[in-house]
Structure formats: structure tokens, C-alpha cells
Amino acid sequence: MSAEKMLCPVCQVAFLVKEEKIPGKKIICPVCGAVLILEKERDFWVLKRPKDMTPEEEIRSRVENFARLRGYYFNEMKEPLIEALLKKYERYGDFYCPCKIDNIPENVCPCLETRQGSVERNGRCHCGLFWKEA
């Protein structure tokens, strides 16, 4: 089976999946760090968000993966922000940015401006979850 571009349901970016396709296989989105599960829907392979993870496990693994992929670090603001992201999830149904008013797809953490390099420009993401030495 050759490599195929597949859509991340979290950041909505298509990325190349080179791994062998096995139902239930765990894939990490190289763009946003989301943990995703390979599933077959009729004749198509799709990536879904994991159903066997709690919201807390899902967002923790996502931000850990994203930080590792980008070389960012965390500080003492991490725990308050994980809590805030969980509050957003409870209130609005997804991990929307705790410091932005609009609960829309581009503000799902890690949000679009962060994925587009705001940490490189400012030394941190807007909320202060991801940091990088200037």
C-alpha cells in the first residue's frame, strides 16, 4: 500500500500517511500533534479522534506531541491552561483557545496562529502554553 494523504480531523490539514494501514492503528498528526486512529469507512481509510481516551488524556497527549514536534517547552502555566482547555471542552464541546472569545475550528488548540509560527515570533503562544527561547 503506497503513501496516501489523509485529513486530520483536528487541524483540517491533509498529511502523508506512510504507515501500513491497519484498523485501529494510532497515528500522530505531524501538523498539530493530535493522536488519531485509522479506521476504514466503506472503501475509504479515515482518521478519527480516539474514543478510548478521556478528554484530559487527549488534550495532554496532543500538546505534548505538538511541543515535541516543534521543540517548544512548557512552564508553570501548563497546568492552569490544561484546566482551562478542559473547561472550554465542557462548555463548548472542543478544546478551544482559553484566551480567545471565538469557539471556532481555527481556535482549537494548538490554534492556527500557533501552527503558523506565533511562538517563533513572540517567544510564546498567545495563552502562554508553548514557549521557545528567543
Next chain:
Amino acid sequence: MKSIMLYALSTCPFCKMAKRFFESRGIAYNSVDVDLLPEEEKEKTVAEVQRISGRRAFPVIVIGEEVIVGYDELRIKEALEK
């Protein structure tokens, strides 16, 4: 004394830090948790935040004439001393 207005969200850690900054120094300030406002008032306040800061992100702190977008302790101190 300059008037201080802090536009905040109830979920935003930097907004809490801004509140603590003023409180720990005994500085009088006004603040609003925009996400907790009733719908109509929320829209109006967000529009105001967007007009003065160009963004829909928080905190936005207004000290006198100065608008500080994001939590920036240095700029808050400078604005207070001006």
C-alpha cells in the same frame, strides 16, 4: 489616578495574572469577564475590544490612553508611571 479597564475571559490564565497584578499592589481597576456576559452585551463588548486592540483575544488592558494587548507586565508598569 488613571482609570484602568481590564477586558478578560474567565478561562484565560494571563487575565487572572493581570487581576492579581493590580490586586497585589492595591491598584483600583475595573474588569469584565467578557465570556460570562449575556449574549447581547457580550457582542457589544467584543466589538469594542476588537476596535481598540484589533483582535478578539484576551487580556486587553486599557490604562489611561494606552491599550495593552496581552499580558505584558513591563508595559503595564510603564503605563502606570507615565
